[in-house]
Amino acid sequence: MLNVAVIIKLEPDFSEGNVSYNSDGTLNRAETKNILGPHSAVACNAAFYCKVRYDAHVSIGTMGPPIAETALKQAQILSDAEELNLYSDRMFAGADTLATAEVLKNGIEKMFGGNKIDIVFSGHRASDGETGQTGPQTAWKLGYTFLGNVIDFEIDLDRKVVVAKRMISLQGMDTIIEEIESPFPVFITIDPSYKSNFNTVSQRLTANSFGKEARKHSEESGQYLKIYDGKALELDPKLVGLPGSPTIVYRVEKIPRAKANRKAEIVDPSNPNNLAPVTEKIIQISRGK
Amino acid sequence: MKMSNSPLEDGNPKTDEKYRHIYVIIEHFEGQVVPVSLEMLGEARRLMDDFNQKYDSTEKVVAVVLGSNVRTLCEELVTFGADCVIYANHEELKYPRNDIDTRLIAQIAKDTQLIKEISPEYQNTFARPRYMFFAADNIGRHLSSTVLAELESGLASDINKLVISDLDIRHEHKTKGKTVRYEKILEMYRPDFSGFLWTTILCLDNKNPEILREYHPQGCSIIPGAFKPIERDSSRKGSVIEYSPERYQDSKIKILNRKVVKKTIDYDTGKVIVSFGRGIRDSPENNIKMIEELAQTLGAEIGITLPLSKKPYQLSQNLDSKYMIPDRVIGTSGNKVAPRLYVAIGLSGAVQHIAGMKESEVVISINTDENSPIIDESDIFISGRLEEVVPVLIEQLKKEFNTISMRSN
Numbered sequence: 142m143l144n145v146a147v148i149i150k151l152e153p154d155f156s157e158g159n160v161s162y163n164s165d166g167t168l169n170r171a172e173t174k175n176i177l178g179p180h181s182a183v184a185c186n187a188a189f190y191c192k193v194r195y196d197a198h199v200s201i202g203t204m205g206p207p208i209a210e211t212a213l214k215q216a217q218i219l220s221d222a223e224e225l226n227l228y229s230d231r232m233f234a235g236a237d238t239l240a241t242a243e244v245l246k247n248g249i250e251k252m253f254g255g256n257k258i259d260i261v262f263s264g265h266r267a268s269d270g271e272t273g274q275t276g277p278q279t280a281w282k283l284g285y286t287f288l289g290n291v292i293d294f295e296i297d298l299d300r301k302v303v304v305a306k307r308m309i310s311l312q313g314m315d316t317i318i319e320e321i322e323s324p325f326p327v328f329i330t331i332d333p334s335y336k337s338n339f340n341t342v343s344q345r346l347t348a349n350s351f352g353k354e355a356r357k358h359s360e361e362s363g364q365y366l367k368i369y370d371g372k373a374l375e376l377d378p379k380l381v382g383l384p385g386s387p388t389i390v391y392r393v394e395k396i397p398r399a400k401a402n403r404k405a406e407i408v409d410p411s412n413p414n415n416l417a418p419v420t421e422k423i424i425q426i427s428r429g430k
Numbered sequence: 431m432k433m434s435n436s437p438l439e440d441g442n443p444k445t446d447e448k449y450r451h452i453y454v455i456i457e458h459f460e461g462q463v464v465p466v467s468l469e470m471l472g473e474a475r476r477l478m479d480d481f482n483q484k485y486d487s488t489e490k491v492v493a494v495v496l497g498s499n500v501r502t503l504c505e506e507l508v509t510f511g512a513d514c515v516i517y518a519n520h521e522e523l524k525y526p527r528n529d530i531d532t533r534l535i536a537q538i539a540k541d542t543q544l545i546k547e548i549s550p551e552y553q554n555t556f557a558r559p560r561y562m563f564f565a566a567d568n569i570g571r572h573l574s575s576t577v578l579a580e581l582e583s584g585l586a587s588d589i590n591k592l593v594i595s596d597l598d599i600r601h602e603h604k605t606k607g608k609t610v611r612y613e614k615i616l617e618m619y620r621p622d623f624s625g626f627l628w629t630t631i632l633c634l635d636n637k638n639p640e641i642l643r644e645y646h647p648q649g650c651s652i653i654p655g656a657f658k659p660i661e662r663d664s665s666r667k668g669s670v671i672e673y674s675p676e677r678y679q680d681s682k683i684k685i686l687n688r689k690v691v692k693k694t695i696d697y698d699t700g701k702v703i704v705s706f707g708r709g710i711r712d713s714p715e716n717n718i719k720m721i722e723e724l725a726q727t728l729g730a731e732i733g734i735t736l737p738l739s740k741k742p743y744q745l746s747q748n749l750d751s752k753y754m755i756p757d758r759v760i761g762t763s764g765n766k767v768a769p770r771l772y773v774a775i776g777l778s779g780a781v782q783h784i785a786g787m788k789e790s791e792v793v794i795s796i797n798t799d800e801n802s803p804i805i806d807e808s809d810i811f812i813s814g815r816l817e818e819v820v821p822v823l824i825e826q827l828k829k830e831f832n833t834i835s836m837r838s839n
Contacts, residue, residue, distance in 0.1 A: 155740035157711045268740045272587040277575035286682040289572040309568045312654035314459045320687040383603040387584025387645035392630040396781040401806035410814035420826040426771045
């Protein structure tokens with residue numbers, strides 16, 4: 142039996158109509174709703190793929206306030222998870238990535254009654270924090286082999302290995318696609334470009350039926366939900382939340398508007414003739430003059 | 431003025447004597463140092479020159495490089511600002527692999543034999559580096575995370591400004607609400623996801639007596655292109671030290687195959703880039719198709735702003751996976767571009783976006799708001815709705831291009 146975990150995050154909903162920006166361009170958090178982050182959703186798709194192809198058991202975990210339950214429910218729709226875990230405690234508040242990883246590590250170790258998880262998926266990075274650090278730090282604390290930027294993967298159940306493709310793109314260098322192999326347990330952060338492909342009719346049928354099941358299960362998501370506080374996770378209070386965070390946010394300031402570098406010529410497009418000189422200029426440039 | 435009321439410093443050796451130097455983790459590819467590594471060395475050099483004057487003349491910039499056949503890179507790193515280069519050379523290290531690289535860098539960071547060679551005066555007191563820099567890229571982002579998890583210290587990602595200073599800190603947990611002076615603290619500035627806010631992150635020891643704990647090194651990952659390398663100076667002197675552990679632990683990661691892929695998105699060789707932002711929101715699907723047509727007419731590559739990479743619209747799968755992706759982001763946390771023509775459509779020009787396109791030769795923007803910051807970076811500002819302007823441009827351009835091709839026939 143393949144045991145798969147997904148670490149997700151409740152994030153501001155950046156979709157148009159739901160996101161609210163202040164007049165200075167910053168996010169209005171009070172007015173912006175929260176949802177399952179888009180990169181977390183991709184990680185759920187990867188877990189769903191494991192379910193369809195390899196009959197995996199899926200467990201989802203998140204650290205957050207009680208409202209993060211909504212993200213777990215959305216994650217269940219995408220992955221048809223058997224288990225939803227919310228790690229929620231006031232003592233976790235203010236955690237940086239290292240203190241968050243400590244909570245997630247203990248959470249993952251308690252999934253499926255403490256049965257070992259073979260593969261953990263997480264998103265590329267959160268839409269709001271954008272550090273991309275929590276995944277690899279959780280992996281390291283767990284002692285799992287970390288594979289980042291994974292764009293595609295297959296599993297060899299007999300040999301208990303993951304065969305993955307990952308993309309490496311460094312500044313000013315050619316992009317490399319590396320095919321790698323690693324034995325369980327592994328921790329994978331999945332690239333935003335990942336798409337699960339169900340190639341055969343039977344895979345597509347299985348995917349459809351699991352998809353339907355998932356929606357049904359999520360209507361009763363409460364049945365699948367387990368809530369853990371710090372004590373239930375057997376966490377050392379000194380290693381979580383603010384006390385366990387090496388870093389603090391010292392200051393938040395507006396980035397000053399840069400000095401005007403160019404003096405724009407303002408064109409009024411209400412008369413299309415006014416655009417003719419612009420067109421002329423574009424053509425000159427694109428022809429290399 | 432030095433305050434010595436910190437309980438941490440009652441013992442011996444003092445915090446300040448246990449943590450020394452800036453360690454810069456170097457990346458290389460096919461025998462070339464990746465530019466961001468030289469940029470980090472440049473910034474480390476500038477910071478350390480000030481540090482040497484202000485605090486202590488003996489601390490150094492230490493470059494760390496792992497690989498096979500990397501010995502030849504070491505002198506180059508000295509000419510770009512390193513006082514000392516530690517290298518590990520082994521066939522197993524030919525390509526980056528997170529597990530062995532993490533263990534090795536953590537060992538190097540704690541190795542007292544190495545310190546004996548770098549600065550013998552610290553060999554009895556040294557515990558770890560004071561600061562550690564990594565690249566915020568596909569390799570360094572993850573490597574920094576796992577190394578700092580192993581070293582159990584703090585890390586800030588995607589930094590584009592660094593300052594070293596002494597700060598009076600009052601913090602509920604770090605200082606138990608008392609004001610305590612912290613010395614030689616690295617202020618790590620990171621632009622946030624909106625591009626309008628700058629957050630300063632600090633990595634601080636817990637000086638609260640109830641949760642005493644030291645957090646060093648102060649680690650960060652640095653955005654490629656954020657800093658400038660120093661000018662190469664071949665007369666610079668530095669030491670080169672080989673690190674050869676007794677044995678290399680095997681990596682669990684087996685590389686089966688590596689191949690170069692053609693970049694599907696090319697911002698380097700084209701003359702024109704057409705970018706769009708949240709201004710497309712009234713009719714995203716149609717507007718993107720329209721912008722696609724404009725780009726095709728011009729043979730241009732398409733870019734987006736950072737907020738669009740967060741997939742704010744319901745789009746057909748095709749447009750969504752093609753355009754609303756981090757690889758297309760122009761800005762501090764994406765691509766820096768310098769085309770002959772940059773067409774900015776429906777984007778306001780957050781500082782972080784401007785930083786990615788300001789080197790463009792000519793900038794034409796289309797926007798309804800003449801107060802948008804993008805106007806300061808535009809040569810021509812078309813003050814109108816993109817839905818009305820873009821079709822006219824397409825029509826006029828097609829007409830002109832047709833005339834031209836007819837003439838040349």
